[in-house]
Amino acid sequence: MQGNRRIRLFLWAAAIAIFSLGSSEAVRSQEAPNAPAGEPALDLKSLAMVVQQLQSQVQTLNSQVSDLRSAQQQAAREGQELRAELRRTREQLAARGGDTYAPYAVTAAQPSAVAATAPTATLGGVGPTAATPGQSGALDERVAKLEDDEELLNDKITEQSQTKVESGSKYRVRFSGIILLNTEVTRGAVDNLDFPQVATAPVTPGTSGAFSGSLRQSQLGVEAFGPDIAGAHTSANIKFDFGGGFPNTPNGTAFGIVRLRTGTIRLDWENTSIVAGQDNIFFAPLVPTTLTALDTPALSYTGNLWSWTPQVRIEHRVALSDRSRLVMQAGILDSLTGDTPSLNGYRNPTVGEQSGQPAYAVHVSWNRKMFDRELVIGFGGNYGRQNWGFGRNVDGWVATTDLTVPLGAYFDLTGEFYRGRAVGGLGGGIGQSILLSGLIADSTTAIHGLDSLGGWAQLKFKPKTNFEINLAYGQDDPFASELRRFPASAYYYGSSLSRNLSPFVNFIYRVRSDVLFSVEYRRLQTYSLDNNPYNANQTGISIGYLF
Numbered sequence: 375m376q377g378n379r380r381i382r383l384f385l386w387a388a389a390i391a392i393f394s395l396g397s398s399e400a401v402r403s404q405e406a407p408n409a410p411a412g413e414p415a416l417d418l419k420s421l422a423m424v425v426q427q428l429q430s431q432v433q434t435l436n437s438q439v440s441d442l443r444s445a446q447q448q449a450a451r452e453g454q455e456l457r458a459e460l461r462r463t464r465e466q467l468a469a470r471g472g473d474t475y476a477p478y479a480v481t482a483a484q485p486s487a488v489a490a491t492a493p494t495a496t497l498g499g500v501g502p503t504a505a506t507p508g509q510s511g512a513l514d515e516r517v518a519k520l521e522d523d524e525e526l527l528n529d530k531i532t533e534q535s536q537t538k539v540e541s542g543s544k545y546r547v548r549f550s551g552i553i554l555l556n557t558e559v560t561r562g563a564v565d566n567l568d569f570p571q572v573a574t575a576p577v578t579p580g581t582s583g584a585f586s587g588s589l590r591q592s593q594l595g596v597e598a599f600g601p602d603i604a605g606a607h608t609s610a611n612i613k614f615d616f617g618g619g620f621p622n623t624p625n626g627t628a629f630g631i632v633r634l635r636t637g638t639i640r641l642d643w644e645n646t647s648i649v650a651g652q653d654n655i656f657f658a659p660l661v662p663t664t665l666t667a668l669d670t671p672a673l674s675y676t677g678n679l680w681s682w683t684p685q686v687r688i689e690h691r692v693a694l695s696d697r698s699r700l701v702m703q704a705g706i707l708d709s710l711t712g713d714t715p716s717l718n719g720y721r722n723p724t725v726g727e728q729s730g731q732p733a734y735a736v737h738v739s740w741n742r743k744m745f746d747r748e749l750v751i752g753f754g755g756n757y758g759r760q761n762w763g764f765g766r767n768v769d770g771w772v773a774t775t776d777l778t779v780p781l782g783a784y785f786d787l788t789g790e791f792y793r794g795r796a797v798g799g800l801g802g803g804i805g806q807s808i809l810l811s812g813l814i815a816d817s818t819t820a821i822h823g824l825d826s827l828g829g830w831a832q833l834k835f836k837p838k839t840n841f842e843i844n845l846a847y848g849q850d851d852p853f854a855s856e857l858r859r860f861p862a863s864a865y866y867y868g869s870s871l872s873r874n875l876s877p878f879v880n881f882i883y884r885v886r887s888d889v890l891f892s893v894e895y896r897r898l899q900t901y902s903l904d905n906n907p908y909n910a911n912q913t914g915i916s917i918g919y920l921f
């Protein structure tokens with residue numbers, strides 16, 4: 375209707391213009407009787423050409439309006455068909471007593487889900503015959519995907535309307551993190567109630583356990599995106615938590631101190647990246663999935679190597695085919711060895727830094743697409759020299775293997791394994807690095823690196839996009855034969871630990887894209903040399919909010 379009205383207005387304007395031109399020509403011919411006889415004829419001819427052009431344009435406009443009207447009617451019909459198909463699908467699901475939960479929104483890293491909602495195709499592939507008995511499972515997935523897409527679009531609209539973080543520069547800055555409440559019931563004694571690593575002897579005789587709650591494992595992060603330099607995209611990030619200890623004040627256990635975790639500066643080219651800052655040890659890249667151990671990664675000191683270490687590394691990616699690639703990393707790291715800093719705030723060199731050289735690390739992984747995820751097999755290594763004074767040097771080294779294997783549509787197997795010497799600073803050897811023949815302050819005491827091996831594995835079952843079950847097991851084994859030959863080591867560490875193992879199982883449910891709920895059970899079993907083990911059990915409930 376609006377198109378017809380515009381055409382009528384256009385024709386009236388053209389008629390008025392022609393009438394005005396004709397009138398002005400008639401007046402001009404009356405006012406100039408001595409003008410040459412051929413000029414009015416020429417003016418009339420030009421007017422006729424203008425009218426023809428106007429008629430041609432009107433016909434073109436009519437054609438375009440007709441096309442637009444047809445496209446609008448087609449889009450309306452398709453929308454009605456989509457609504458009818460969705461209604462039929464829901465009715466069929468209700469008749470079969472099907473699952474009616476609404477899964478959480480798809481993350482921004484999955485833009486293909488939005489493209490699937492284009493009005494020129496059936497929404498999510500659901501058609502009138504999708505609810506046949508032989509296709510009930512596929513139908514559930516398609517309906518869940520429809521609701522995922524709808525919620526994603528709503529989240530995108532909300533995201534665009536929110537106030538963004540302001541930066542001191544013109545470049546974009548993103549503030550993110552998690553507010554995490556952990557509550558635990560612990561039976562037995564552990565080294566750290568909030569995120570235990572080993573089971574210990576009871577501190578207070580006659581006690582059987584404890585109930586605790588904490589927000590210490592909440593995290594804050596800031597990420598900045600800068601200009602391109604020499605063809606590389608630049609970015610930086612920094613992360614904090616509240617695991618830095620407690621203030622000396624009443625109820626100080628509830629007032630965790632802010633602690634620096636990681637912070638990096640990145641230069642990313644198409645196939646090469648340079649990373650400088652404090653980051654995880656890249657030669658042991660995997661971490662078990664849990665919400666109860668974020669301040670210290672899960673299964674640390676039970677086979678999972680970890681540290682946040684200042685480093686500079688380079689990464690290069692080589693495409694082997696359209697489905698596989700090779701990733702090579704190499705770098706130097708500050709040689710941290712687990713030393714406890716002095717309480718006066720002054721920084722003294724660690725035994726690794728006293729060697730006068732950094733630690734060196736490499737990692738190579740092969741990646742291949744499988745079940746819409748990645749199969750990854752990686753190998754890594756690290757070497758760092760330690761100087762314990764009086765010319766006593768220890769060569770610390772570790773070799774690692776990591777793997778991620780998709781097992782069908784719903785299962786994933788991940789794990790890491792290591793063999794090393796003097797790797798207590800990386801969580802290996804249950805935190806024990808060296809063996810002593812006497813007192814460490816005695817210059818005649820011999821010092822040797824403690825050999826150890828360990829690892830962990832996790833099986834993930836994820837039947838839905840917002841729910842998963844994780845079963846994991848980790849174990850660390852310092853060589854007991856070496857511990858027996860050097861009994862003086864027990865005085866340095868307080869005891870000689872010969873084995874530490876821990877299984878856990880957790881259920882993680884994502885209520886929405888930003889709300890997490892988890893229940894976890896974990897058991898710790900720690901063996902001191904030639905003694906019965908200490909046991910502890912912990913059951914925890916976690917509630918997290920992502921932002």
